[in-house]
Amino acid sequence: MTHDRRVQLGALLGALPALVLAGILLARAPWPLPWKLLLFAACAAAAAVSLRALRRRVQRPLQTLANILTAIREGDYSFRAREPADADALGEVYHELNVLSELLQQQRMKAMEATALLRAVMAEIDVAVFAFDGEDLLRLVNRAGEALLGSPQERLLGRPAAELGLAAALDGEGAQLADMAFPARAGRFDLRRGTFRQGGRVHRLLVVSDLTRPLRQEERKVWHQVIRVLGHEINNSLAPIQSLSESLLRILERQGEDWMDDTRQGLGIIASRAQGLGRFMEGYTRLARLPEPCRAPVDLEVLVRRVAGLEQRCEVRVHPGPPVTLQADGDQLAQALINLVRNAVDAGAPVDLGWTVQGPAVELRVEDRGPGLPTGGNLFVPFFSTKAGGSGIGLVLSRQIAEAHGGSLGLANREGGGACASLRLPLG
Structure with missing residues (x-):
C-alpha cells in the first residue's frame, strides 16, 4: 500500500466511529426512513470527499519533492518549489531544496568555467599533453600534442601508446631528458609523467616539452651578440689598416726605388689580407642578419x-x-x-x-x-x-x-x- 493510501486509510478509520455514531443516531431519530438514508448518505459522501482531498494534499507535496530530487539527480538544477507564504514544516523543506538546487547550480557553473579555462590553457600552451587510461589508450590530447604527432584529435583518441610511438616516453617515473623522433618533429624533449584519477580509475599523464628550439634560440642569441661585437671591433681595426696600406703603396710608387720592392710587396699583402678579413667577417654577420621568411x-x-x-x-x-x-x-x-x-x-x-x-x-x-x-x-x-x-x-x-x-x-x-x-x- 502506498504512503498516500495509508494516510487515507488512517483518516477513514478515524472517521469511521463518527459515521457509525451518526448512523445510530439517525436510526433512533423519529424521521421517515428515506430522510434517514439521505442524511446518512450525505455524511458518507462528505467523509469520502474529505478523504480524497486529504489524499491529494498528501500527494502534491510528495510529487513536487520527487520531481525536484529527480531533476537534481539528472543534473538539472533549474527546478524550484513554490514556497508557501506562511512558514511551516513543508515550507522549510521546500526552502532547503531550493537553496540546495541554487548551490549545486552555482558549483556546476564554476566547474564548467574552470574546465573551459583549463581546456583553453591546454589548447594554447606550447607543451604537448597526453592522458592515457589504465589500458594505455589515449583519452586526452591538446593542440600541441596533435601537432607533435601530426594527426587531428579524432584520429588519435582511443589508440594505444605503442601505436602512437609514446610507449617509451610513457614508461618511467618523474622527469627525463631524451632524444626522440616524432612524426612531425625530432630533437631533445623534456618528458614529465604523473597520475590522476577520473571516474574512480587511475590515468597516466605525459607532458612533452620540446627543448630543441629554445636551446637553439638561446644559442643563436649568444652567437649573434658575439658576431656583432667581433664585426664591429674588427671592422674598426681593418679600416685604418687598409687605408694606411694603400697610402703607403702610393708613396712608394712615387719614390720608384728598387729596394722598396719587398716593402711594396709586403704592404700589398697587408692590404689584400685586410680585404679578405673584411669579406670573412661579412660572411659571418649574415648569421645575425637572416630576415624572417617571406612566405x-x-x-x-x-x-x-x-x-x-x-x-x-x-x-x-x-x-x-x-x-x-x-x-x-x-x-x-x-x-x-x-x-x-x-x-x-x-x-x-x-x-x-x-x-x-x-x-x-x-x-x-x-x-x-x-x-x-x-x-x-x-x-x-x-x-x-x-x-x-x-x-x-x-x-x-x-x-x-x-x-x-x-x-x-x-x-x-x-x-x-x-x-x-x-x-x-x-x-x-
Whole structure:
C-alpha cells in the first residue's frame, strides 16, 4: 500500500466511529426512513470527499519533492518549489531544496568555467599533453600534442601508446631528458609523467616539452651578440689598416726605388689580407642578419632542379618525389639546399638529391659518397669546419633557415658509406 493510501486509510478509520455514531443516531431519530438514508448518505459522501482531498494534499507535496530530487539527480538544477507564504514544516523543506538546487547550480557553473579555462590553457600552451587510461589508450590530447604527432584529435583518441610511438616516453617515473623522433618533429624533449584519477580509475599523464628550439634560440642569441661585437671591433681595426696600406703603396710608387720592392710587396699583402678579413667577417654577420621568411607558394621540384643545376663540378642526381607546394621563402630554401649540396660535392661524388612526404612534413635528403661525418657534435657550431678554408657557417645558416620555417636539419652517416643531410619542412 502506498504512503498516500495509508494516510487515507488512517483518516477513514478515524472517521469511521463518527459515521457509525451518526448512523445510530439517525436510526433512533423519529424521521421517515428515506430522510434517514439521505442524511446518512450525505455524511458518507462528505467523509469520502474529505478523504480524497486529504489524499491529494498528501500527494502534491510528495510529487513536487520527487520531481525536484529527480531533476537534481539528472543534473538539472533549474527546478524550484513554490514556497508557501506562511512558514511551516513543508515550507522549510521546500526552502532547503531550493537553496540546495541554487548551490549545486552555482558549483556546476564554476566547474564548467574552470574546465573551459583549463581546456583553453591546454589548447594554447606550447607543451604537448597526453592522458592515457589504465589500458594505455589515449583519452586526452591538446593542440600541441596533435601537432607533435601530426594527426587531428579524432584520429588519435582511443589508440594505444605503442601505436602512437609514446610507449617509451610513457614508461618511467618523474622527469627525463631524451632524444626522440616524432612524426612531425625530432630533437631533445623534456618528458614529465604523473597520475590522476577520473571516474574512480587511475590515468597516466605525459607532458612533452620540446627543448630543441629554445636551446637553439638561446644559442643563436649568444652567437649573434658575439658576431656583432667581433664585426664591429674588427671592422674598426681593418679600416685604418687598409687605408694606411694603400697610402703607403702610393708613396712608394712615387719614390720608384728598387729596394722598396719587398716593402711594396709586403704592404700589398697587408692590404689584400685586410680585404679578405673584411669579406670573412661579412660572411659571418649574415648569421645575425637572416630576415624572417617571406612566405609564398614554392614548387619543390622546380626549386630542387634549379639548385641541382647550379653545381657544375659533378652531376647531382635528382630523385623526384610526389608533387609538393610549400608556403616558404624560396630564396632562403634555395640557399640552404645550395649549402648542403656544396658540402656533399666536397665530401665525395656522386650526389643524390630527393624528397619524400612523411605525414604532415616533407623530407629532403642530400646524400654523398664521401668518408662520412666526423665524430663529435661540432658540425653545427658556428666557425667550426672540417674543410680546409671552410667558413663554418654553411650548416649553421641552413639549420637556421630550416627552423625559421618550422622545420629541422639533421646529419647522419649512411650504412653504405657517405653521409646524408635531412632537411625536414612542414607541409602546412
